[in-house]
Amino acid sequence: MEPFRFVKAQDNLAAIRAAGINQAKFIAGGTNMLDLMKLNIETPKQVVDINKLSLYKIEELQNGGIRIGALVKNSDLSYNPYIIKNFPVLSEALLSGASPQLRNMATTGGNLMQRTRCPYFYNTDFACNKRVPGSGCAAITGYNRMNAILGTSDKCIATHPSDMCVAMAALGAIIHVQGPKGSRAIPFADFHLLPGQTPHIEHNLKQDELITHVEIPALPFAVKSYYLKVRDRASYEFALASAAVALDIQNGTINGARVALGGVGTKPWRSLEAERALIGAPANAQTYRTAANAALAEAKPHKDNAFKIELAKRTLVRALTTVEGMS
Amino acid sequence: MNESLGKPIDRVDGRLKVTGGATYAAEYKIKNLAYGAPVLSTITKGRVKNIDIQQAEKMPGVIGVMTSENCMMLHTPSGSDPGSGKFAEKDLLPLQNDRVLYGGQYIAVVVAETAEQAEQAAATIKVTYDEQKPVVGFEANFSTAYQPGSGLGGAKTQEKRGDADAAMQSAAFTTDETYTTPVYSHNAMEPHATIAEWNGDKLTVYDATQSVMGVQGLLSNILGIPKENTQVYALYIGGGFGSKGFTWANTLLAPMAAKQFNRPVKIELKRQQVFSAAGRRTQTQQKIGLGAGVDGKLTSIKHDTISETSFVDEFVETAGVATSMIYSSPNVEVKHSLVRLNRGTPCPMRAPGESVGMYALEVAMDEMANKLKMDPVQFRITNHSDMDEQKKKQFSSKYLKECYQRGAEAIGWSNRSAEPGMTKQGNLLVGYGVATATYPANRSASSAKATLFADGHAEILCGTQDIGTGTYTVMTQVAADAFGLPVDQVKVKLGDSSYPKGAQSGGSQVSASVGPPIRAAALGAVSKVVKMAIADEKSPLYGKKEEDIVVNSGRIQFKDHSNTSESFTDVLRRKGLDKVEAQAKTNVSTRQQQDAAPAPDGSPEAKIEAESKTNAAVQADEKTDRKDYVFHSFGAQFAKVLVDPDLGTIRVEKIASVMDIGTVMNLKTATNQIMGGILFGMGMALMEETKYDPNNGRIVTRDLAQYLVPVHADIPEIDVQFIEKPDPFISPIGARGIGEIGVTGMAAAIANAIYNATGKRVRDLPITPDKLIA
Numbered sequence A: 001m002e003p004f005r006f007v008k009a010q011d012n013l014a015a016i017r018a019a020g021i022n023q024a025k026f027i028a029g030g031t032n033m034l035d036l037m038k039l040n041i042e043t044p045k046q047v048v049d050i051n052k053l054s055l056y057k058i059e060e061l062q063n064g065g066i067r068i069g070a071l072v073k074n075s076d077l078s079y080n081p082y083i084i085k086n087f088p089v090l091s092e093a094l095l096s097g098a099s100p101q102l103r104n105m106a107t108t109g110g111n112l113m114q115r116t117r118c119p120y121f122y123n124t125d126f127a128c129n130k131r132v133p134g135s136g137c138a139a140i141t142g143y144n145r146m147n148a149i150l151g152t153s154d155k156c157i158a159t160h161p162s163d164m165c166v167a168m169a170a171l172g173a174i175i176h177v178q179g180p181k182g183s184r185a186i187p188f189a190d191f192h193l194l195p196g197q198t199p200h201i202e203h204n205l206k207q208d209e210l211i212t213h214v215e216i217p218a219l220p221f222a223v224k225s226y227y228l229k230v231r232d233r234a235s236y237e238f239a240l241a242s243a244a245v246a247l248d249i250q251n252g253t254i255n256g257a258r259v260a261l262g263g264v265g266t267k268p269w270r271s272l273e274a275e276r277a278l279i280g281a282p283a284n285a286q287t288y289r290t291a292a293n294a295a296l297a298e299a300k301p302h303k304d305n306a307f308k309i310e311l312a313k314r315t316l317v318r319a320l321t322t323v324e325g326m327s
Numbered sequence B: 001m002n003e004s005l006g007k008p009i010d011r012v013d014g015r016l017k018v019t020g021g022a023t024y025a026a027e028y029k030i031k032n033l034a035y036g037a038p039v040l041s042t043i044t045k046g047r048v049k050n051i052d053i054q055q056a057e058k059m060p061g062v063i064g065v066m067t068s069e070n071c072m073m074l075h076t077p078s079g080s081d082p083g084s085g086k087f088a089e090k091d092l093l094p095l096q097n098d099r100v101l102y103g104g105q106y107i108a109v110v111v112a113e114t115a116e117q118a119e120q121a122a123a124t125i126k127v128t129y130d131e132q133k134p135v136v137g138f139e140a141n142f143s144t145a146y147q148p149g150s151g152l153g154g155a156k157t158q159e160k161r162g163d164a165d166a167a168m169q170s171a172a173f174t175t176d177e178t179y180t181t182p183v184y185s186h187n188a189m190e191p192h193a194t195i196a197e198w199n200g201d202k203l204t205v206y207d208a209t210q211s212v213m214g215v216q217g218l219l220s221n222i223l224g225i226p227k228e229n230t231q232v233y234a235l236y237i238g239g240g241f242g243s244k245g246f247t248w249a250n251t252l253l254a255p256m257a258a259k260q261f262n263r264p265v266k267i268e269l270k271r272q273q274v275f276s277a278a279g280r281r282t283q284t285q286q287k288i289g290l291g292a293g294v295d296g297k298l299t300s301i302k303h304d305t306i307s308e309t310s311f312v313d314e315f316v317e318t319a320g321v322a323t324s325m326i327y328s329s330p331n332v333e334v335k336h337s338l339v340r341l342n343r344g345t346p347c348p349m350r351a352p353g354e355s356v357g358m359y360a361l362e363v364a365m366d367e368m369a370n371k372l373k374m375d376p377v378q379f380r381i382t383n384h385s386d387m388d389e390q391k392k393k394q395f396s397s398k399y400l401k402e403c404y405q406r407g408a409e410a411i412g413w414s415n416r417s418a419e420p421g422m423t424k425q426g427n428l429l430v431g432y433g434v435a436t437a438t439y440p441a442n443r444s445a446s447s448a449k450a451t452l453f454a455d456g457h458a459e460i461l462c463g464t465q466d467i468g469t470g471t472y473t474v475m476t477q478v479a480a481d482a483f484g485l486p487v488d489q490v491k492v493k494l495g496d497s498s499y500p501k502g503a504q505s506g507g508s509q510v511s512a513s514v515g516p517p518i519r520a521a522a523l524g525a526v527s528k529v530v531k532m533a534i535a536d537e538k539s540p541l542y543g544k545k546e547e548d549i550v551v552n553s554g555r556i557q558f559k560d561h562s563n564t565s566e567s568f569t570d571v572l573r574r575k576g577l578d579k580v581e582a583q584a585k586t587n588v589s590t591r592q593q594q595d596a597a598p599a600p601d602g603s604p605e606a607k608i609e610a611e612s613k614t615n616a617a618v619q620a621d622e623k624t625d626r627k628d629y630v631f632h633s634f635g636a637q638f639a640k641v642l643v644d645p646d647l648g649t650i651r652v653e654k655i656a657s658v659m660d661i662g663t664v665m666n667l668k669t670a671t672n673q674i675m676g677g678i679l680f681g682m683g684m685a686l687m688e689e690t691k692y693d694p695n696n697g698r699i700v701t702r703d704l705a706q707y708l709v710p711v712h713a714d715i716p717e718i719d720v721q722f723i724e725k726p727d728p729f730i731s732p733i734g735a736r737g738i739g740e741i742g743v744t745g746m747a748a749a750i751a752n753a754i755y756n757a758t759g760k761r762v763r764d765l766p767i768t769p770d771k772l773i774a
């Protein structure tokens, strides 16, 4: 670990100011940041502790939406009764991630910003464009069973590891950030970036911008929503494939649908293609399969991860079938 | 006297462990301690051209950098010292030259005032290499396969009886399939660590090892110092599973650095470093051919294993080692061959040989049972071996048929449908599987010292160690019974090379090896006290015969007359003694005996050398015809699984494991060992796998986020049962070891259950969702 300056910010503005200096990084729960620093993958010269900021609230909004402070712990969010009732998919996604101990530390903001679990990214002996821009990508020709099949580029095929983000992508969350010049709102779909030629640039946040809260807009039919995660062991492991879905079924016809996939995309993968295939169609197995085919139509496999195409389809079909069963 | 042996008493060191009071190798607070951070190779093969240490040397806290340019020269270990442990990579003593033969090999050690300073400086060291094309990829190099020498403990790597090929040709039913297992990593909770401190020419080492005596011998050999000057401690060890059985470079580098920089030095590996620099299980490909008649009797067994080793040592995973004795068949052929790859050297890992071998063989047995349309349990009973047909010797004791029967009942075998894919529970497919478990019962020469103190408590010293298996606890029970004392009056001390030589913690041999001398030494000490009493006019026992004296709760008494008695304390106090001591040594080595041809003339036999005469009685306990037998533990493993046929996810619903391991010395520690083995087997079957980069052959999955082991949520109900019949020949205690057998057969039972659930036969471990939906 490189030596660094440690700053404990007392309020948002102080945090933003402290983040402005070169190579500063916020630290919240520290569950990702600290690991990366210990491995010399993140080498901030200044670490800005934001745990003193007043960003711990979960507020129900008048219109039925909800506002989640950036420092709300994953565990608090997952057990929030309003979330469990109105956005079960979000609670389930959170509870499928990491372990209770980690969720007690991990924050909403930190979860949005967590970095990939590509094994080559974690191993500084290997080439990795995300870690060292221009050094190459060891995963493309290497061991890539866990890597992405959607949104990849010839520079990087790393998955975005978050479960929470998959649910938030499906729910169309809005990320509120604050910088030296004021605040702005970023639609979820625009927050994370595809790797393209610059896989080291992962999101739309400026160096000195702080995530303050996440808003989940009202989505009445999300009371019937569900998160399904398929993985190599029963708990404490990232997804091979996951699906966050919500369906509005009236008289056997799908009126509204939200679909996002995890474990397969280079960013939390909302599938508008699948949603289009679902909306207006009868709620049945054939529709679900058609939607799954649409979601994975652009999938590009590598040597070890071709199975993810079929697995993701089946995961999505199962999730949709499960939500139909709730109606 | 209430016997404590067999009672499920709590671990005597349990409280210390859960309260942080047990000190592990890396935890000793040594004055003036410096910290060593290894620099490992980032290429797979080649030569080191230059190591740029300039920046590192100038960094805060750095004391120095040890490289091949400036470090001390080591002596090549002589293979002939029987007291010496094995250095894991005999042709790669650390830092002795510029060759790089695998990724993650030691190149330098930075020593600094703090661990953080050492690590940070290590990260700045720039090594330039002359890179050569490494030999990577297992299957890709099969053309270079060669026949190795013997396996662990001299195990034969090629065995044959009858004509297996001819028998295959004429068999009514045959199966011939290929099974593959990946590289597995031990991942003991405690990483490898060594602290070394020199005091003039005397060396003290705290090491995470499965053999304090082996490390003492090896250090003395390699560093060229007398054994008396080499003191090794390993009081508590956080698991080894074989990875701390051979000695790895960290144990040498710490004393080398300590000498060079004139400071005590600690080297504690990081998890990532443990993966490359401290052993693993080899990858295997096993071809199994079985031939059977219409009656379901095996006529031919062929087991052909290819595994891999490094360029710096030869380790053979003897996957076929149990094949020639486990079933009855007139024709058997077992072969092993090896390829060399640019990888770190493999080493024993919990049940070396049988773990992977009994996976392949037992899946093949399931395949044959299916062909024969025979129940897999019945098929195994039909082919039960009543004796070791290869060595032509009887088993010391064997209750395997009972294991099958009890296990079948425990798992609910009668609910199993013979036709795969027929039983459903909701969306899920239900399957049941069985496999046989086996592991040799080893025993080796050991000694111990017993002391009875005038205050009434007693102590045992033995140079073995407790690697987390419960040795402290069961040996306290053995000693307490022999001393005639309650367990809380007996202190067993282990993990110190200055104690009488005890067994290595490997090959499931500790209990069988050190139990008898501990018992003999304790009886010896008691006998000395008894002799003093009967010769002492002031004793109520004056003039009685030794054989009429019994021991009870720290008192010696005349037969069942509890009034005619006195305490150890009374006897010793009257004599003005503060203690009596006795030593004992046993000379039994089952390995040599099993491989020796049965000869009527008395070849070296169970010999107990003890000081006291009473030990003639102990001596007599030891069977003298041990060489006529082979010693194996057996068991039956059963699994019930639920499989989601669409998603390929597997849930192990229940495990039942019935073990025939002789006397159960402590039900708690025994159950714990078998359960641990079962979880090891589950990991092996379903998720564990160390992956190497296909291009450059370096390890990719090298932490516990990438290398998966079962977590609580994976672990089902586990029903462990024991036959509890003492082995009459292994030792007076009758216990065979249990550290490893729990792994064997487990992966096969799960794989067979998955087949029974789905009708899909995955012959490549681990069985992950992608393989099931393929």
Ligand SMILES: Cc1cc2nc3c(=O)[nH]c(=O)nc-3n(C[C@H](O)[C@H](O)[C@H](O)COP(=O)(O)OP(=O)(O)OC[C@H]3O[C@@H](n4cnc5c(N)ncnc54)[C@H](O)[C@@H]3O)c2cc1C
Pocket: A025, A026, A027, A028, A029, A030, A031, A032, A033, A034, A035, A050, A070, A071, A074, A096, A097, A098, A099, A102, A105, A106, A107, A108, A109, A110, A111, A112, A113, A114, A161, A162, A163, A164, A209, A210, A211, A212, A236, A237, A238, A239, B705
């Ligand atoms: C063993 C393990 C298993 C895991 N398994 C899963 C899993 O299965 N599924 C899953 O989804 N996740 C998993 N995780 C990841 C976990 O969810 C993240 O580590 C966690 O959410 C990060 O939150 P944190 O508050 O600890 O972030 P930190 O580590 O404190 O920070 C992470 C990043 O976020 C930035 N950051 C934090 N807060 C803000 C803010 N308010 N504004 C701007 N930037 C900010 C930091 O600068 C840093 O770059 C696992 C982690 C571990 C260690």
Ligand code: SF4
Pocket: A116, A118, A119, A120, A121, A127, A128, A129, A130, A131, A136, A137, A138, A139, A140, A147, A155, A156, A157, A158, A199
């Ligand atoms: S996939 Fe991305 S993160 Fe992984 S090695 Fe390639 S560039 Fe690095």
